[in-house]
Amino acid sequence: MATFDLRRTARTISTVENGAEDAKEIVRNAYRAARYPSVVGVTGPPGAGKSTLIDRLALHWAERGEHVAVLAVDPTSPFTGGALLGDRVRMDRAASHPNVFVRSLASRGALGGLSSATTDLAAVLGALGFGRVVLESVGAGQSDLAIGMVADVVLVLAVPGLGDHIQAAKAGILEIGDVYVANKCDLPGADLVTAQLNANLDLLYPGSAGRNAARAEDGPLPGNAGQQCRHGKLTDAGGYWRPPVLAISASDGTGISGLAASADDFLDWSRTTGRYHARLNDRLRSRILDAVNERLRQLCVEAALKHRIDIGELAMGIALGTASPDDAAQRLIAALLAAPDVTPTPESTERATAPLPADRTRNSG
Amino acid sequence: MLIAKVGLDGHDVGARLVARGLLDAGMEVIYTGLRRTPEQVVRAAIEEDVDVIGISTLSGAHMAHLRKIRTLLDEQGAGDISVIAGGVIPQEDIPALVEAGVTRVFLAGTPMAEIADYIGRIRNGA
16 A cells, blocks of 8 residues: 655645745646545534544544545634644544644635635645545634535534524534534533534425435525535436434544545535536636736736835825725726836746646546 | 654643744644654654654653654654753753754743744754
C-alpha cells in the first residue's frame, strides 16, 4: 500500500497557504490534473463534537485503505494575527494512522475567501493522491454555511442541551446538510434532538431518509434552488434525497460506520444523478469569480499607483463628505481602463491574459 | 510552532500559558495536548510544517524524550525544525539537553516576550 510523502504534502500545503509565487503554479497544475477528492464537510455549533467525529470517520476510511486528509480550521485573531490551533488534540487516533494526514489551518481573516482557499487545497490534495478530504468548519456563524459551497457532502451535527439553538438561530443550517447527525446519543435529550430535526425535515422533504424515487407531483413546498441543486426536485427522474438523521456517539464510536455508509451513499447518489457535477460546477464558477475579484483588485491598485491616485486620500475625502466609496471605486476602475496610460507590469499582463483552464467539471472518478 | 507535552505528566498550565502568549504575539500555535509520544509529536510537526517544536516538561523524563524527538526529526528529513524545551528543568541538565539537540531551554518564569522574540528570530531564519 503506497503512502504519500508526509513532508512533501505538508510543504506543498504551506506554499499554497502562504500564496507565494510558486503557489500559483502548483495550484494551476493541480486543477489541470483534475483529480478531485471527495470533500466531506463537518459543521455544527461549538462543543457538538466535530473534531471527535472527524477523528472517528477519518480512521474509519483510512482503515479501508483510503488516503484521507483532514483539514481543521480555527479562527485567526483579528487583533494579533495569531491563532491557537487545537483541533488535532482530539484527533490522535486518526492522526496516528499512516493513511491519514492531519493539518490545522488558521482562517487568516479570510472567511469569504476561505471557500476559495479550501477549494484550491482540495484540488492540490487530490493531485497529491488523497481520495478524501474531511473539512472541519470554524464552528461560528457565516463560515458554517460556506462549508456547503466547498464540500461534496455536508454532515451537520446537533447535540442535546442546546434548546432551540439549531432551529431558531441558524436557519441556514437546516438547508445545507446532506446528513444530519445527532451526536452524544447517550445523553438525556438526545431523542428530542432527533425528533426536532426530523420534524423540520418533514416540512421540506416527503418520503423516507436517503434515496427516494421520483414523485408524480411536486410537494406543497417546492423548496429553494440550492436545496434542489443538491437534493433534486421531487419529480426528477433519478429521484431525490431526503437527509437522514442519525444518532451517534462520537466519543464511544456508536453509529460511526452507519454514518460513514450514509455519507458514501449520498456521494454515490449524487454522482449517479449528476447532482455532484452540478455542485462542483457551482463551486468552480464561484472560484472563478473570486479569482476575478482578486485580480481586478490587484490591477486597480496598480493602476492607482501608475496614475498617482492615493487611495488613502480618497478615503479621507469620503470621511470629509466629498465623495462616496462607489465614486472612489469608479475612479480606480477608470484608471484601470485608461489603457494607454497604464503601463502593465509583466506580472499583471501575464495574469490578465492567461487562458482560463479547460472546463473539466465532469469527474469520472 | 508546535507545543507538545510528552510523557506522563499532566500539568499543562504552563504550556497553555505559553501558547496563549505566542498567539497574542501573532503566531500560529498548534497545541497537541497531553501525553504525546515522541512519534506523535514528530509526525504532527511535519504535517503542520512548523518551524519550532516547544516541549513542555515537568517530569524529569525529558532527556530521553527530547533526544528521541531530535533523532526522529533528523531521520525523517526534518533536520531544519528546531526543538526547544521549557518548564521545570534542573539547571545542571541544560548542557545535556543542548547536546541532545535542544537549541534553547526556557526555565519556568521566563517572560513571554523573551520566548516570543526568540521564536520570531527562528522564523526569520536568524
